[in-house]
Amino acid sequence: MAGGPSRALLDEIASRPGRDTFVSSVIKGAFITLSLLFLAALLFAPLITVFATALSKGFEMYFNSFADPDTIAAIRLTLITAAIVVPTNTVFGVAAAWAIAKFEFKGKSILITLIDLPIAVSPVISGLIYVLLFGMQGWFGLWLQEHDISIVFALPGIILATMFVTFPYVARELIPLMQQMGNDEEEAAITLGAGGIMTFFHVTLPKIRWGLLYGVILCNARAMGEFGAVSVVSGHIRGLTTTMPLHVEILYQEYNFVGAFAVASLLTLLAVLTLIIKSLIEWRQKT
């Protein structure tokens, strides 16, 4: 039970002789209250605002918002982008985490820091660097134009910027986890004659699956929600290069608050997806 403790274990701990159950429950109550208060002010209140605005003119208006062809185009573009970015960054993340967590080598801290770097880069700059490379005034601008290839202000630019922004997430989630676990089990498997692939899938993967899942979820959420970097490279062509976040901004700018927040609320469906995947893994683990 990784998502939470099992009932049985909780009962067992509670019924253990000598355990001060009163103090325990006070601590538990305090932790839950504190968590809920913090989340209520910071997370739930804005989320409720989003839904309240999206539904302020009734369900019909809410669902009508999704019939707009530009909205559909935006959703499609976001899905395509995430479908390319997330798997690529997951492969990278696993490879990087394996190299960094399983081996000791010089310059490791620098490598980790370089992987962290995109998080620290302001989204505006994340977009700008690709304009500096591939824009008309940039290094490859003229060459690209002569060969009639567009990167910025087209899909490739959007994908590159999104990939840059979400680059560290899977790796960063896995590295501390894999370091903490140590190499003993993998070493044992290899000594017993297992191959690299088998060791990874049968020994390492089961141990890191929660970290991997969180990494993928974060990466995906960020890929779908990224605004700043994509805004710089998108060109804002309606129905063509506007992703969901950009489309939300367009609708908001048009005073279409219902439509804007309806599209935004769609992104909260990702939470439902998270819920389903987690339940699925827990369920598979039990059987």
Add this chain to the structure above:
Amino acid sequence: MSSFRQPSILPGFGLTLGFSVFFLCALVLIPLAALVMKTATMGWDDFLNVLFDPRVLASFRLSFGASLLAATLNGIFGFVIAWTLVRYDFPGRKLIDALIDMPFALPTAVSGIALTAVFAENGWIGEHLAPFGIKVAYTWIGVVVALTLIGLPFVVRSIQPALVEVQRDLEDAAETLGAGRFTIFRRIILPTVTPALLTGFTMAFARGVGEYGSVIFIAGNLPMKTEIAPLLIVIKLEQFDYVGAAAIGFLMLVISFVMLLSINLLQTWGRRRHVAAGR
């Protein structure tokens, strides 16, 4: 290779490291080199002028200060939340767990607009704070609030797997041996969670420094007061001053890099010590 790394019987070092470094170069380092090259086209005098411009300094103070404060808040509350979600069962736990990623999935502009709506003087929370003279929206506090929301998933999602994997039997063993609650926390839980907590803190901090979309809605954006560094980059760009924008971006990058590197070195050092003590 052998002097470069310590020997190990595990396979795949060359492949995984090679791929990681290649991908890192292609996607991150070469584009960032473009930023550095752009900055390099400006003379030293101009660069120092950008660096010591009072407005730039004021915006750096706000961006780095607010990010540090937000990351600290997240470190504390993120731990409490992760602990609550992993260790306790209560109605709605799973839903709340799933909602933690929302600050990532919501476009930053939406988070900013929604937070401003909640914390403005006519908002649900803002109207209860106003009588006490506390203004959140359009002040530096608003910046901290936005950055805390943006950074929250980093901390919670980093600590969660570590807490899950904390060896429960080790705890049980300690308990049967009669160790007190605080001792268990200090000797067993904290050391295991610290690397993940530091990672989460670092990422929340780093993200906060560069954040633009959500902050501009809630900050007020008054020069010298509530103007964040990324806004200055945008302002430079609006004047077609690519070099000036690149210079500010480069400065932020260097400061962030040094801070990230220090924390990562600290972690590596801490882990070595931990491993050494364990053996």
Add this chain to the structure above:
Amino acid sequence: MNLSPSLRTAFVTLLSILTLAGCGSSDDKSVTLLNVSYDPTRELYRDFNEDFARQWQQQTGQRVTIKQSHSGSGSQARAVIDGLDADVVTLALAYDINSIQEKGKRLGANWQTRFPNNSAPYTSTIVFLVRKGNPKQIRDWPDLVREGVSVVTPNPKTSGGARWNYLAAWGYELHRQLGDWSKLDDPANAAQVEEAQASAERFVGEIYRHTPVLDSGARGATNTFVQREIGDVLIAWENEALLALKELGPDKVEIVIPSITILAEPPVAVVDTVVDRRGTRQIAEAYLQHLYSDAGQELAAKHYFRPRKPEILAKYGELFPTLPTFTIDEVFGGWSAAHAKHFADGGVFDRIYQAGAQ
């Protein structure tokens, strides 16, 4: 080499998508145009594009699809400089199109003379939006700096509209001091003009000291004023104020017309390098010409831009009351000069805030 097959697949997919998406094709029967514009024209061009496409097909039998891009005027100009292939640009300020010309070399230096009226087919002015019933009794510019009045205006550094606001306020004070624009060009009045300019700087500085929030764009400022209920008065484009009145509720806000204001001329231009490469010059020029036609002027008026044609302006006289205006050329010597003096780094706007902080 356990990971390589999946890696290779990922890379091949990536590459094929990168190359595929780069190449577009179009058949001879239909043509596409890209109009890169600024934020407040969204509604106007949605209707106008439809009208033009219909008229073009009737005239030539060719089908045309017009793609629209909207964002802040400055960032749109930057996108065109960096290679966004706009056939036409319809932006907020001549300064932005000048930049496309100077920095991107994408159109001729004489662009502003190619279409009538300084290449600005419609105009707007700067007005005030106040709360319903005008509780703070705001009638004219001096009321903005009265004790207890708080003003919302976007950041001139990031918003084209905000620059018009700033210049309108500056022009008001200048005019109040001088009484007559002709004194500006007369060397005999140099001392008086200098005095008046200093007074204008103090006046504009005072307005910004009454400003609690500087949003990054005009619509952001409108939302702060109407939704968040911040401030007593919003300085806004006339077209934006009229639209806000319609969209956000006449029960919440009303418009106040100041005694004198600036004539904002949002210009349009054909991007030479793009239309020549794409072979769309003829249709791009027809598209912009259509803005000057009766139909185009009617649509502009419907979307709250002041039409140039006197008879159509008169028809919508109720919306657009006549008021004394001045232009950027006569008072500020054109956009380049105005920008260098006021909005560039270290300019007057920066001074206002640096002084305030010390």
